[in-house]
Amino acid sequence: MKLIGHIVKKDFRELSGTVAIYTLFIAAKLVLGALLVHGAAADPAMFSRIQSYGNLCLGLEVLTGYVLVAAWVHEHPLIGTRAEWMTRPISGGQLLAAKLCGLGLVMAVLPLALALPWWLGNGYGVHEIERAAAETLLRQAVVVVPALALAVLTDGFDRYVIWLLVLFGLGFGASMLPPVRAAMSTPDVAVTREWLSLAVAAATALFVVANQFFTRRTGRGVALLCFGLGGTALAAWWWPHDLTRFARRTAEATWESVPADQITLVLERARVIRRPNREPELRVAMAVRGVPPDLKLHGGRAAQTWEWGGVKIERPGELHIENFGTVAPVLRALGLRVPQMDPAWFQANAERPLRAGLLGQLIPPEGVGLSVQTPMRPAYLARMQHEPADYDLAVSLELFRPEVIGEEPLRTGGRIDRGRDHVRIARLEQVGSALRVTLVESGPAVSWKSPGRYVGTGFAGEGPEVEYFLTNRARGNASRGQELLAQRARFGTVAITWRVLEFRAPREWIGGAWVELQGWDQNLTLAKVANRRVAEVPCALQVESLPLTEDK
């Protein structure tokens, strides 16, 4: 143990300069992040500039990391017969332990120690620190593992650099090959293949490193590396089984129980939409009934079939949810009035964007409106109109629970701070009757999200994760912000976003026309709402002889 400590100290002494440079790059990146969070950027251009400096620091940090790992190993070269240490009383195991200790301190403990104040300053709790640390270590492993494998097989820095470039060139070239791209994007198994190939590569590196330290048989080390790279390629190309279903089961186990059997789809109508110079589309409108009032729906992919006798057409479709399903639960979460069964009110107050093409549509008398719009060849449509087909639809409905992260009276400099989640109102502008609000957000940006757990920028899974509302509690209305710009930067697992939102005046249906509310922008409160994904419910709709109408 004393000997291992002695070697670690010696390595640190020899490489103190490189370690200092490495520390400098990490620290510089975090300082730039802190500058962004604390308002150093006056506009998106400056935000972008600071972000580029941060990326430059990150790039140099990674580069120095590769240099550092090689230098650390080459302090005691494992190739050749000239190294003086080889006839000193040090065993391969002791040397490996010393190298791992040293590299662990520099490549793992040092980045974590430097990032810890940054994380604490951003309000991270134990859970976020755990996740951020795990992600930081994983990223460090991406540098350390290949660098270590090549460093133990090379006797000098020049050869190391050449082989590193060859390895990356091979990896990049292989990943660009169409069959590999296809294999890596094959549904169901793509994620498994990605993780499995990474695991094989990591295991290969570990075997190579152990072989070199314990036996110094370089020929065998190179053979192991080649064999492992072959295994990695095979895993990426060929692996046939989806192993992520086990992880998905774990995720499902954390979901809330919802009355899934009460959620049903009811057909409203199906119509053909024709636009000049575009393929006609078939829109099937439905109502979803039985959704708990405090949960909002989110669209996903739908599988549809039309069948006449033995002829079958299959088309995927994108689900669109009507305003009611997306806004009413949020209004409830914000404690605002939600009038029942008044479509005009919802459309006026909820500010569903016109460009989404959903306003003016039929709002179902009960339940939540949902539609699937599918481009369709005219010949098929003609046949469907002439001879209605049997229609089958299978969807997986995602249910989200809106949660208010924080509220703050609308004023420049106002802040919403909840734990690790921070929002600063950087600027307010009046543009016509609309209000434009610039926000600087910061929060955890780990990509390893726990199912169903809030991690700052959003919950695990896809969907409308974070939304902003301007509420006027006196009048009981709310306006949802439309995103005009979102510039994102990442500094040490903290995401910083420069976001510009536009809030339009809520409108009311008065005398047969939409009228914007006057004075709506007084005494406003900015609310941040995050949506927690709580369940995924499979639903099906079967219609015998689906009648089509023409859009007017």
Added chain:
Amino acid sequence: MNLIETRKLSRWYGMADGVHGLALVVPQGSMCLLLGGSGAGKSTATKVLMNLLRPSEGEALVLGVDSRRLGPGEFAQIGYLAEDQTPPMHLTVREWLNDCRPFYPTWDGGLEQMLLKQFALPLDRKLRLISRGMRVKAALLTVLAFRPKLVVLDEPFAGLEPPVVAECVRGLATVAAAGDCTVLAAVSEVGEFEPLATRVALLDQGRLRLNESVEDLRARFRQVEVKGAEAHAGPAADWLEWEDTRERVRFVEPLYEGEVTERAWRERFPGAAVAAQAMTLREIHLSMMRAGRVVKKAEAA
């Protein structure tokens, strides 16, 4: 007890032989010179002994352990110094010594100080800034200061000035004399090792031609000068470096056995004056090298 013993040891590089069928024995307490010219296989042999290379065939026992299994326990008793070793050039002499010290429980601070003084090493200069001779002396110090049981040297002093070599060998002698130290020195010429050597092994083209004690070797080699030999029967088969001028005949007798051999000379050179002179190890080595052959005692028998 033999500290080094090889059995049919071979190491080849592709099609080329490094060493072949080596059967080398270095008894405890001896100072063995492994002599051989360039490419004879000296470095390959020492590298196999130190587990820097794996034997292709056969085995080598060092301190009673298979060379492939040499570990920290054995290396703590072995001092190895080779010409092609790379010392840590960025360190000062002091830093290098500080680095080496913790590895050896038997490190002798007093001996370190004594050798430092003897070698006149500049403690605070980086190794890259001192002469090669100084670097070799510093390396030798790190090899000797822990009083190793076995010292293996591979052409460490090649190309150095004779006074530097003499100083290094004196240092080696100091340590060897003070304790139970066995030395194997692979060198291309005897040089300054002459007074220390107790055993000689001769390698030629990867094969061991000779492995004998210096005492035996010196006893059986004689430089012979014959004057007034008007008629003679020519050289005997074993004699080396035969030289016949009108005035005198000179040759090297490799199998001198006292009175028996002298009687044989007188019979071969009747009426001539025969003078035989003992030879130094260096002279014996050169004689065999010049003759291009080695005469072993057993062979003659």
